[in-house]
Amino acid sequence: MTASASPINLRIQESGDRVLTLAIEGRLDSANTGKIWRKATKMVAGAANVMLDASKIDYCDGSGIALLVQLRNQRHKAGGVFEIRGLRPEFQQLLEDWDPGDLTRFTDQTSRRAGFAEEVGKGVVEVWQDARTLVIFVGELSGALVHAAFHPRSVRWRDAMRVAEVAGVNALPIVALVSFLMGLIMAFQAAIPLRQFGAEIFVANLIALSMLRELGPLMTAIILAGRSGSAFAAELGTMKVREEIDALKTMGLDPVRFLVVTRVVAAVFMTPLLTVFANLLGLMGGSVVMLSLGFPLITYFHQIQYAVTYGSLLGGLLKAFVFGILVAAIGCLRGLQTETGATAVGESTTSAVVSGIILIAITDGIFSVVYYYLGV
Amino acid sequence: MAGESKREAIVQVMDFTAAYNGQVVLERLNFEIYAGEVFTILGGSGCGKSTLLKHMIGLYKPAAGRITIDGEDIAAAEGAARMHILRKFGVMYQSGALFGSMTLLENVSLPLEEFTDLPPEAIRLIAHMKLQRVGLGGVADRMPSELSGGMQKRGAIARAMALDPRLLFLDELSAGLDPVTSAELDQLVLSLARSLKITFVVVTHELPSIFTIADRVIMLDKNKKGIIAMGNPQDLRDHSDDPAVRRFFSRQASSENGG
Numbered sequence: 001m002t003a004s005a006s007p008i009n010l011r012i013q014e015s016g017d018r019v020l021t022l023a024i025e026g027r028l029d030s031a032n033t034g035k036i037w038r039k040a041t042k043m044v045a046g047a048a049n050v051m052l053d054a055s056k057i058d059y060c061d062g063s064g065i066a067l068l069v070q071l072r073n074q075r076h077k078a079g080g081v082f083e084i085r086g087l088r089p090e091f092q093q094l095l096e097d098w099d100p101g102d103l104t105r106f107t108d109q110t111s112r113r114a115g116f117a118e119e120v121g122k123g124v125v126e127v128w129q130d131a132r133t134l135v136i137f138v139g140e141l142s143g144a145l146v147h148a149a150f151h152p153r154s155v156r157w158r159d160a161m162r163v164a165e166v167a168g169v170n171a172l173p174i175v176a177l178v179s180f181l182m183g184l185i186m187a188f189q190a191a192i193p194l195r196q197f198g199a200e201i202f203v204a205n206l207i208a209l210s211m212l213r214e215l216g217p218l219m220t221a222i223i224l225a226g227r228s229g230s231a232f233a234a235e236l237g238t239m240k241v242r243e244e245i246d247a248l249k250t251m252g253l254d255p256v257r258f259l260v261v262t263r264v265v266a267a268v269f270m271t272p273l274l275t276v277f278a279n280l281l282g283l284m285g286g287s288v289v290m291l292s293l294g295f296p297l298i299t300y301f302h303q304i305q306y307a308v309t310y311g312s313l314l315g316g317l318l319k320a321f322v323f324g325i326l327v328a329a330i331g332c333l334r335g336l337q338t339e340t341g342a343t344a345v346g347e348s349t350t351s352a353v354v355s356g357i358i359l360i361a362i363t364d365g366i367f368s369v370v371y372y373y374l375g376v
Numbered sequence: 377m378a379g380e381s382k383r384e385a386i387v388q389v390m391d392f393t394a395a396y397n398g399q400v401v402l403e404r405l406n407f408e409i410y411a412g413e414v415f416t417i418l419g420g421s422g423c424g425k426s427t428l429l430k431h432m433i434g435l436y437k438p439a440a441g442r443i444t445i446d447g448e449d450i451a452a453a454e455g456a457a458r459m460h461i462l463r464k465f466g467v468m469y470q471s472g473a474l475f476g477s478m479t480l481l482e483n484v485s486l487p488l489e490e491f492t493d494l495p496p497e498a499i500r501l502i503a504h505m506k507l508q509r510v511g512l513g514g515v516a517d518r519m520p521s522e523l524s525g526g527m528q529k530r531g532a533i534a535r536a537m538a539l540d541p542r543l544l545f546l547d548e549l550s551a552g553l554d555p556v557t558s559a560e561l562d563q564l565v566l567s568l569a570r571s572l573k574i575t576f577v578v579v580t581h582e583l584p585s586i587f588t589i590a591d592r593v594i595m596l597d598k599n600k601k602g603i604i605a606m607g608n609p610q611d612l613r614d615h616s617d618d619p620a621v622r623r624f625f626s627r628q629a630s631s632e633n634g635g
């Protein structure tokens with residue numbers, strides 16, 4: 001890329017006691033200047049006074065001018081004399097036009113790094129502000145959801161249906177695949193130790209309880225966070241960057257009511273439904289292992305009926321319901337928090353997934369404790 | 377940069393036809409842009425100004441005809457030959473298109489880092505000089521999102537000038553800017569054209585801007601799918617035979633006087 005028809009040449013014409021005379025010949029352009037930059041600055045650094053013969057410079061652009069400026073500044077800083085002779089008038093004009101006087105203050109600039117205490121402080125403030133925003137958002141969202149409950153006609157159901165299709169129906173294959181394989185793998189892993197005690201039949205209890213109470217809702221919510229929470233953040237984030245959110249606000253439309261409620265409502269209805277499918281497919285995965293162990297399906301079915309109660313099933317679905325709200329809400333919040341710039345949407349998307357999974361894990365823990373004390 | 381003859385054609389557009397999905401937008405255009413001039417492409421919305429520009433800078437291939445830069449056909453060139461042509465010009469996009477993840481200084485340094493073997497301190501100095509030249513010396517370490525629209529356009533001009541091209545394409549130079557900022561950008565273009573002998577191809581429909589900067593203009597028309605006027609803007613305003621052209625210039629000129 002840097003090849004040029006007429007090359008550049010830097011040579012020492014005369015090296016006297018007091019004055020070093022240099023000559024630059026050829027094209028001093030962006031392609032060529034780099035070839036002599038280091039050599040030239042090094043030579044000038046070692047001399048007291050410098051005279052530069054520029055009469056054989058055929059062409060000089062911004063990069064070439066930058067070299068002349070650099071050499072001159074370097075010498076002036078050291079207190080020596082730097083003289084350019086024979087520079088063509090048009091290049092001389094360029095040298096003056098670039099007004100290099102102020103440039104020296106930029107060249108030594110280094111950016112200041114924040115200290116440890118400052119970093120920690122900033123981090124704490126950020127966490128505090130994030131928590132505060134979250135509380136405010138929860139308030140706004142609750143208000144909007146209550147309003148929607150009392151005024152169902154105010155909800156944009158067409159948008160909600162579209163989101164429900166994308167976040168719910170289209171997620172069915174991945175949810176089904178993951179749950180089926182999870183049921184199958186768990187059953188297989190459990191069957192090996194249980195066989196030693198002749199207790200293979202209890203594989204059914206394990207699969208049924210763990211899928212219905214824990215893994216069904218949990219896996220569905222995590223898949224939802226990865227698939228739809230991120231999509232919500234990206235969609236709303238792009239709208240924020242393109243000033244569409246501002247447009248909504250200036251039209252007098254509340255973005256939370258207009259955009260967030262539809263998504264949360266869709267997710268809230270879809271997550272329990274997807275969880276039911278996840279539970280079913282998980283049990284089917286387990287049934288494959290049970291069949292291979294020689295148990296008929298009816299035995300497996302009866303064992304499940306014996307092991308689980310409606311409490312387990314509904315407890316799991318309640319979790320799914322809450323996870324759905326959390327994932328959709330945090331996705332939308334991160335989208336609305338998007339700042340400007342191309343990277344901002346990416347950051348919001350990542351943050352939506354990470355925050356979503358953290359919230360799911362914390363809430364699942366709280367549910368476990370509450371269910372334990374309630375005896376569910 | 378120096379000693380070019382005034383009539384040296386740097387861009388040649390020959391029998392150029394542009395089409396989108398089989399629909400012709402511009403038909404059989406012929407004109408030349410001379411080295412050292414500020415050449416303006418103007419016309420109403422949807423007349424194909426930006427389409428023409430995007431063909432000139434090689435983003436689209438012509439449906440028919442040729443566009444050459446320094447005698448080389450950009451649409452036909454590939455690989456190293458294409459890179460060689462691309463190095464001859466810089467482009468300022470309508471929105472500035474500064475990379476949002478980099479500071480202003482890093483934006484301007486990027487072409488220098490990629491295409492020259494200058495040491496880092498030289499790149500830093502050159503990038504600062506370019507920014508200084510467009511009046512952004514003090515904000516080099518800011519992110520593009522922290523800059524106003526006018527500053528972003530200035531930054532984009534500095535980035536386009538990073539490798540000192542002879543030719544700069546500016547898309548919608550003054551769109552979305554206030555008159556004062558717009559006039560400042562016009563002065564910047566004039567001073568760059570004068571001091572660096574850069575050839576400018578500017579797409580705009582702002583008449584104050586055109587009368588300030590343009591040596592020559594071409595005016596495109598949506599219905600005729602081609603050029604309806606070419607020449608010096610003052611001459612066209614006062615002496616054009618085409619009533620549509622006179623109307624375009626005088627109507628906007630009168631609103632300019634009124635404003």
